Amino acid sequence: MAEEKEPMFSPKNIKLLTNPINVDNPITKQVLGICSALAVTVKLEPAIVMSLSVLVVLSFGNVIISFMRNGIPSRIRIIVQLVVIAALVILVDQVLKAYAYNVSKQLSVFVGLIITNCIIMGRFEAFAMTNKPWPAFLDGLGNAFGYAWILVAVAFFRELFGTGSLMGLQIIPDSFYEIGYVNNGLVLLPPMALFAVATIIWVQRSRNKDLVED
C-alpha cells in the first residue's frame, strides 16, 4: 500500500503544524471562528478552556473524518461531519461539566456552539476529507493552536485592561486605583475584541507583506 513511507515529522508535516499558527492562521488569515473570539474572550480562563475544547474536537475530529474519508458518500458528507463534531462536543461538554463546572457555566452555550464553529467544519472539508489521518491530526492541532493563541492574546488584553486582573487574580495594584486609575469598560464590550483581532491582523500583515490582499 504505502510505496514511499514519509517520515512522521517531514518538513511538509511540520508545515501543517506551524503554518496555521502564523501565516495561515484560522482567525487572522482564513477569518473563521470570529464569533467565538468575540464571545469568550472577556476573561482569560474561559478563553483557555474554549481553546482546549476546540483543540480536542478539531484534532480528533480531523482524525476520525480522515479515517472515514473514503467511505463517506459526498452527498451526505456534511451530515456525517456534523455527527462526528456533535459527538465530540458532547463528550467535551460532559467532561467540562464534571470537572470544571464553573467554567462550563461561564462558557454556557458556547461549548455547544463549537459544533457551528466554522474552523472545524472548514478544516474537515478542506483538509481531513482528502488527507491521511496523521497529516489530518497535525493540521487539526496546528489550526487549534492558531485559534488558541489569538483567543488567549485577546482575552489577556481584555481581562487585564477591562477588569484589572488575570485568571481572576488582581494584577493592577490598589495603589493605581487610589491615584485615579479606572478600568476601561469599553474593553469588556464585544466590539473591542474585533479591534484587538484587527490589531493582530494589522501587525501580522505589516510584518509579512505576502498576506496583504488587494
Added chain:
Amino acid sequence: MKFIRNILDTIKPHVQKGEKFQAFHSMYDAADTLFFTPDIVTTSGSHIRDGVDMKRSMFIVVIAMIPALLFGMWNSGNMHYTSMGETVTMMEAFMYGFWQVLPIIIVSYVVGLGIEIMFAQGRGHEVNEGFFVSGMLIPLIVPVSTPLWMVAVAVAFAVVFGKEVFGGTGMNIVNPALLTRAVLFFAYPSAMSGDKVWIAEKADAFSGATPLAELTAGSEAGISHLEMIVGNYAGSIGETSIIALAIGAFILLVTGVGNWKLMFSFFIGGLVMGGILHGIADSFPDNTYLQLCPWEHLLIGGFAFGGVFMITDPVTAAQTETGKWIYGFLAGFIAILVRVLNPAYPEGVMLAILFMNVFAPTIDFYVVESNVKKRLKRAKLSA
C-alpha cells in the same frame, strides 16, 4: 516673520533625508507649512478654485471655536464658584476655568499630533492638518473634570483606529473628535456621566446634574430660556452657550468653510423629531422630556455644538448636495430620538452623528444611483 523663517532655515538642512535628525523631518515640515504657505506648485495643469490651502481653512474652524472655548473657560470657573456659593469677578472665574481647561487642550494636542507625526514619518507623508481642528474640538466636548490620562487614552485610540488605519486625514469614516468622546463615554462612563463630573471641584451639596440628566430623571430642566441661550449651566466645556456657538457658526458660514445645508438640515431634523415627540407628550404625562418644546431641544445640551462643528465636518459628511440634506436631517432626527426615548443616554447628538457618519457613503451612493437613473431615462426619451 523673518525671525521664524531664519530659525526654520537653519534647521532645514539637518532634517533632510540621510542627515542626522531625519527622524524629525515630519515635525519640521509641519512647523514650516504652519507658519508659511508652502511654495510647492503643481507642475502640470491645475484647477484653481481657491487660493486658501487646507491649513488655512482648518484654522478658520479653530478661530470659530474660540468664542465657545473662552466662554467654556469662564463657565467652568463660574460653575465651580457657584457650587461653592461664592461670588467672584468675571476674571477670577475665567482664570480658574483657564487653568482647568488648558491641560486638556495640551494633552489632546500633544497625544494626537504626536501619533500623527509618528505615522506620517513612518509612511513618508507630510503631516496633515486635520488634527488642528480635532485637537481643539476634543476639549470642548468633554466634561471639565475628565482626568487627563483618560483624555490621552481616548485620543490615542481615536486617532489610531478612527483615522490612521484608514490612511489619515481625509480618509476617516467617523469624526475623530466624536470618536474620542465615544471612547471616553463607553470606556469610563463614571467620568463622563452623572452629576459629579460636569463641575470642577464641586461642593457636595450642590447638584451638578446637567439639564438633560434632570429631564431624563423625570424632573424639569431647571434652567430658564435665558440661561439656555447664554449657557451658564452644567455641561461639556464648549457646548453650553448658544451665543458663542452662533458667533462660531457665523464665522464658518461667512467664510464658506462650514456648509449651510448640513447645519440647517440638522436643526430641521431636530425640530421635526422634537415636534413629533412633543405631539405625543399628552399621552405620557410622566415623561418630562416629552413635554419639552421642540425649539428648546435645540438650545440645551450638545445639540447646537453638534450642529455647528460636528455635522459640518467635510470629510465625514455626505458629499452630494441632496445627500447633505438627508444626512443632516437624519442626524438631527436621531439625536433627539435617542435623547428622549433612551433613558440610558440623556444626550444623543454624539451617537446620532457617529451613526450617520457611517451611513454617509451609503447615502451618497444612492443619491448618485438615482441621478444616474434619472439621466438614463432622459437619455432614452430623447433618443
